[in-house]
Amino acid sequence: MKKKIALDMDEVIVNIYDRFISLYVEQYNVVPNPEDYVGRKFYNVKGAENFRNYLFEPGFFLDLPIFEGAADVVEWLNTHFDLFIVTAAQEFPHSLIDKYHWLQKHLPFISWKQFVFCGDKSIIKADYMIDDHVHNLKTFDGLGLLFSASHNINENGYIRLNNWNEVKLFFEKELENEPVR
Amino acid sequence: MKKKIALDMDEVIVNIYDRFISLYVEQYNVVPNPEDYVGRKFYNVKGAENFRNYLFEPGFFLDLPIFEGAADVVEWLNTHFDLFIVTAAQEFPHSLIDKYHWLQKHLPFISWKQFVFCGDKSIIKADYMIDDHVHNLKTFDGLGLLFSASHNINENGYIRLNNWNEVKLFFEKELENEPVR
Numbered sequence: 001m002k003k004k005i006a007l008d009m010d011e012v013i014v015n016i017y018d019r020f021i022s023l024y025v026e027q028y029n030v031v032p033n034p035e036d037y038v039g040r041k042f043y044n045v046k047g048a049e050n051f052r053n054y055l056f057e058p059g060f061f062l063d064l065p066i067f068e069g070a071a072d073v074v075e076w077l078n079t080h081f082d083l084f085i086v087t088a089a090q091e092f093p094h095s096l097i098d099k100y101h102w103l104q105k106h107l108p109f110i111s112w113k114q115f116v117f118c119g120d121k122s123i124i125k126a127d128y129m130i131d132d133h134v135h136n137l138k139t140f141d142g143l144g145l146l147f148s149a150s151h152n153i154n155e156n157g158y159i160r161l162n163n164w165n166e167v168k169l170f171f172e173k174e175l176e177n178e179p180v181r
Numbered sequence: 182m183k184k185k186i187a188l189d190m191d192e193v194i195v196n197i198y199d200r201f202i203s204l205y206v207e208q209y210n211v212v213p214n215p216e217d218y219v220g221r222k223f224y225n226v227k228g229a230e231n232f233r234n235y236l237f238e239p240g241f242f243l244d245l246p247i248f249e250g251a252a253d254v255v256e257w258l259n260t261h262f263d264l265f266i267v268t269a270a271q272e273f274p275h276s277l278i279d280k281y282h283w284l285q286k287h288l289p290f291i292s293w294k295q296f297v298f299c300g301d302k303s304i305i306k307a308d309y310m311i312d313d314h315v316h317n318l319k320t321f322d323g324l325g326l327l328f329s330a331s332h333n334i335n336e337n338g339y340i341r342l343n344n345w346n347e348v349k350l351f352f353e354k355e356l357e358n359e360p361v362r
Contacts, residue, residue: 119294125306
């Protein structure tokens with residue numbers, strides 16, 4: 001039986017920081033200083049305190065870029081594991097339909113049956129969880145994998161995956177270590 | 182620590198069959214024969230073969246009635262248990278936002294953090310699952326409770342709860358049987 005993976009969207013598959021940087025440049029004609037947001041939230045950047053409001057706008061989540069390498073590795077994971085996309089969406093009600101369409105556009109090989117839109121991930125049962133938020137990994141019973149994001153670079157205590165190449169390498173090893181049935 | 186309940190919406194909290202009956206009466210000026218849908222799907226009723234299409238219409242899930250007694254008992258469950266509303270929504274994309282607003286209107290004491298909109302419930306971890314579909318209970322590790330609906334009256338093998346009064350009685354007993362900590 002394939003092992004189950006709960007895979008987060010925002011800042012794991014979907015690149016929100018790059019969009020925030022673009023919005024900042026549009027507004028101020030200057031690139032934000034990475035020192036102001038690496039290791040913290042982007043809202044720490046002077047002038048970006050209200051950028052969280054963008055998350056509540058219809059269409060914001062529909063139009064975000066995908067991380068390099070993500071689509072190919074997600075497709076590979078989808079053939080070797082029981083994959084679910086588990087994303088916190090309910091805080092931003094418009095994101096529900098936006099995320100649905102984003103997934104259909106960028107990862108068309110994933111069925112709607114594999115989408116999970118939730119608020120609190122403590123209800124998720126899987127063998128692995130890939131997430132950029134430690135608070136989601138803390139309530140998880142399986143193996144929590146921290147996907148590197150600007151805001152979590154100072155976090156310790158979890159296996160860290162820095163990019164999609166590392167995700168593939170990690171899960172290739174997991175498959176090798178599986179007992180032959 | 183409170184025990185976790187995964188509570189379904191459609192045909193458990195939300196009364197879809199009554200809406201189907203109203204739609205049938207509107208269309209044909211005659212009440213459908215219960216023999217044609219009790220123990221089966223409503224789509225078995227002659228003339229209602231295409232009623233499933235209603236589920237894809239924007240607003241359909243927004244305007245459905247709540248089952249008698251459900252709101253009070255859900256509020257009671259919410260104080261004594263770690264309650265999540267776990268509903269299959271992704272098959273009907275418009276239902277995502279409709280269900281969000283329905284829950285806010287009818288069960289305003291439930292936070293969006295407690296909403297889970299999914300396709301396949303095999304990813305859910307809880308102590309109890311209340312659902313009208315045996316296929317959801319089959320993949321569940323906790324105690325599955327079958328909520329009676331027209332389409333499941335011939336199912337066996339699960340504790341059956343016939344109405345919201347029985348839900349309350351069942352969980353009152355569960356609380357009594359909890360070891361004192």
